[in-house]
Amino acid sequence: xxxxxxxxxxxxxxxxxxxxxxxxxxxxxxxxxxxxxxxxxxxxxxxxxxxxxxxxxxxxxxxxxxxxxxxxxxxxxxxxxxxxxxxxxxxxxxxxxxxxxxxxxxxxxxxxxxxxxxxxxxxxxxxxxxxxxxxxxxxxxxxxxxxxxxxxxxxxxxxxxxxxxxxxxxxxxxxxxxxxxxxxxxxxxxxxxxxxxxxxxxxxxxxxxxxxxxxxxxxxxxxxxxxxxxxxxxxxxxxxxxxxxxxxxxxxxxxxxxxxxxxxx
Ligand SMILES: C[S@@+](CC[C@H](N)C(=O)[O-])C[C@H]1O[C@@H](n2cnc3c(N)ncnc32)[C@H](O)[C@@H]1O
Numbered sequence: 001x002x003x004x005x006x007x008x009x010x011x012x013x014x015x016x017x018x019x020x021x022x023x024x025x026x027x028x029x030x031x032x033x034x035x036x037x038x039x040x041x042x043x044x045x046x047x048x049x050x051x052x053x054x055x056x057x058x059x060x061x062x063x064x065x066x067x068x069x070x071x072x073x074x075x076x077x078x079x080x081x082x083x084x085x086x087x088x089x090x091x092x093x094x095x096x097x098x099x100x101x102x103x104x105x106x107x108x109x110x111x112x113x114x115x116x117x118x119x120x121x122x123x124x125x126x127x128x129x130x131x132x133x134x135x136x137x138x139x140x141x142x143x144x145x146x147x148x149x150x151x152x153x154x155x156x157x158x159x160x161x162x163x164x165x166x167x168x169x170x171x172x173x174x175x176x177x178x179x180x181x182x183x184x185x186x187x188x189x190x191x192x193x194x195x196x197x198x199x200x201x202x203x204x205x206x207x208x209x210x211x212x213x214x215x216x217x218x219x220x221x222x223x224x225x226x227x228x229x230x231x232x233x234x235x236x237x238x239x240x241x242x243x244x245x246x247x248x249x250x251x252x253x254x255x256x257x258x259x260x261x262x263x264x265x
Contacts, residue, residue, distance in 0.1 A: 146256025190262025
């Protein structure tokens with residue numbers, strides 16, 4: 001099974017991820033948990049946990065003993081286990097979850113479905129490990145529109161290099177529209193499928209605070225930036241700064257995700 005585009009770019013430092021996409025993750029986790037209707041007393045799984053923002057939020061609500069998490073990236077799974085002591089954290093992919101049928105009341109994933117090697121298989125596995133009546137729910141970025149940071153990044157990259165259009169996550173990422181997600185959920189056999197938007201915010205100390213983690217190569221955007229020769233990387237940096245219209249003073253950006261949830265019949 002070959003790896004989905006971009007997934008390998010998360011075999012990187014958890015600290016860089018936390019300063020890049022991880023800034024948005026706690027707010028997104030709170031929104032996703034609310035949309036999934038999770039309540040204390042439930043047992044939940046976080047699929048593609050990364051360094052553990054959703055796992056931590058689940059543990060805060062349910063207790064760490066009631067939470068499990070998986071990620072195929074070893075450094076991320078290790079960071080998650082350190083962040084959420086007591087949670088069961090495994091190195092595993094969505095497509096082959098190391099749990100028995102009906103082990104959880106809910107299986108959630110945050111910003112992961114589009115990175116799965118085989119999303120129908122991954123969502124099918126999330127359904128398998130969730131008990132009848134339980135919930136399978138996910139969120140993915142609106143790469144094509146409302147995820148400001150990544151939208152502006154790829155707009156700046158394509159303006160300087162038409163070849164970057166093929167890497168633009170707004171074009172290259174599957175499963176990033178509500179209708180596609182609802183279809184994926186229904187095709188996995190889930191009932192009462194519903195979807196909507198989640199808009200979150202993150203703060204930056206200044207443009208450098210936003211740019212530095214990208215230079216470490218984290219995520220598809222970081223991998224692109226880090227792979228450029230220095231002079232082109234500097235032009236991209238300036239192009240992005242100008243599109244965001246920010247300087248070295250603090251600022252905030254909004255990011256829109258689509259969520260989808262369904263019930264196991
Ligand atoms: C954008 S990060 C999201 C991390 C975390 N859920 C969060 O909200 O911060 C995408 C994550 O998906 C993981 N991933 C990639 N392919 C996967 C797969 N087939 N199954 C499960 N997780 C996968 C990556 O290792 C990475 O941790």
